[in-house]
Structures are given as structure tokens and as C-alpha cells.
Amino acid sequence: xxxxxxxxxxxxxxxxxxxxxxxxxxxxxxxxGDEKSSFAQKEITINQKLEELAxxxxxxxxxxxxxxxxxxxxxxxxx
Numbered sequence: 001x002x003x004x005x006x007x008x009x010x011x012x013x014x015x016x017x018x019x020x021x022x023x024x025x026x027x028x029x030x031x032x033g034d035e036k037s038s039f040a041q042k043e044i045t046i047n048q049k050l051e052e053l054a055x056x057x058x059x060x061x062x063x064x065x066x067x068x069x070x071x072x073x074x075x076x077x078x079x
Contacts, residue, residue: 010057010061013053024043027039030062
């Protein structure tokens with residue numbers, strides 16, 4: 001899934017998160033005991049960072065929606 005500008009979008013983040021989930025679940029199913037526990041602990045840290053990134057994408061989307069709404073209102077005002 002690559003675009004000509006190769007920008008990082010919400011859709012791309014969702015796609016990559018889905019693939020990552022499948023990989024993590026597969027890895028966990030292959031591990032046992034302490035290895036599984038250690039892997040899971042590391043995943044918690046990584047997931048927290050991914051959550052922060054997702055929050056940033058959400059905030060950007062909200063800002064873009066507000067800009068769009070204001071722009072549309074301005075266009076209607078000048079019609």
C-alpha cells in the first residue's frame with residue numbers, strides 16, 4: 001500500500017496496525033512461558049507509543065475538519 005507521495009495517513013496507519021496485530025498474535029501463539037511474558041511486556045510499551053501516534057492523527061483530523069467547516073462557511077457567506 002504505497003502512494004506516489006508516500007504520506008502517512010490515518011488510512012495507512014489503520015492498515016499497518018491491522019498487519020501488525022496479525023504478526024503479534026502469530027508471534028504470541030508461537031511463544032511459551034517467560035518468552036511470551038517478556039514479549040507481551042515489550043508490546044505494552046510499543047502499544048503505548050502507537051496509541052500516542054493514533055491520538056496525534058485524531059487531533060490532526062479534527063483540526064482539518066474544523067478548517068474545512070470554516071472554509072465552507074466562508075464560501076457560503078460570499079455566494
